[in-house]
Amino acid sequence: MLGYISAQGRGNADRLLAELAHRLTAASWPLAGVVQINRETTQGRPCDMDLQVIGQSHHIRISHSLGPHASGCRLDAHGLETAVGLVAATLDARPALLILNKFGKAEAEGRGFRSVIGQALAQDIPVLTAVRQPNMNMFLAFADGMAEALPVDICALQDWCCEQTGRTVQTVSLERTIP
Secondary structure (H helix, E strand, C coil): CEEEECCCCCCHHHHHHHHHHHHHHHCCCCEEEEEEEEECCCCCCCCEEEEEECCCCCEEECECCCCCCCCCCCECHHHHHHHHHHHHHHHHHCCCEEECCCCCHHHHCCCCCHHHHHHHHHCCCCEEEECCHHHHHHHHHHHCCCEEECCCCHHHHHHHHHHHHCCCCCCCCCCCCCC
16 A cells, blocks of 8 residues: 655656646545645756645745755755644545655655654555655665555556545546537
8 A cells, every 4th residue: 555656857756646636636535645846946956846735725845945056955854844744634534545745865764754654554544655766775675565666657546546545536538529
């Protein structure tokens, strides 16, 4: 009940998980979690990273602006922990699924959403996340054989979510029937 994707390319996993969350929310699924929204800035400067808590309207900035020549970690730990607290509080409502933007460096080091993932799994709430290659070994050690690699495909992810939860998603055809 711990699915993950490993998408190549900057922001691809973020966009895919955000689209999935949008589809499932539109189908009235009770969801918990966060999706990442990357906001482009001036050329030569990294994007701003925000987390959207699913089911809430505000965004939480999780990146610091370190200046144009900085190469250190841009993660705003306070912003991340704020998002963690908001998501953890939603698990009591027993959502059908927990979607998290990533198992990243913070989670690999034992912080971030790591405890929320454990809490959800202990409550039999399926978890879907993304993992980049630098964190893969730590993620697999954390998952202890429970993780399932999933295709980087919206339909495959939607099918996995349906299988894990026993729920369905009605698809609406955009084609018109011509008499």
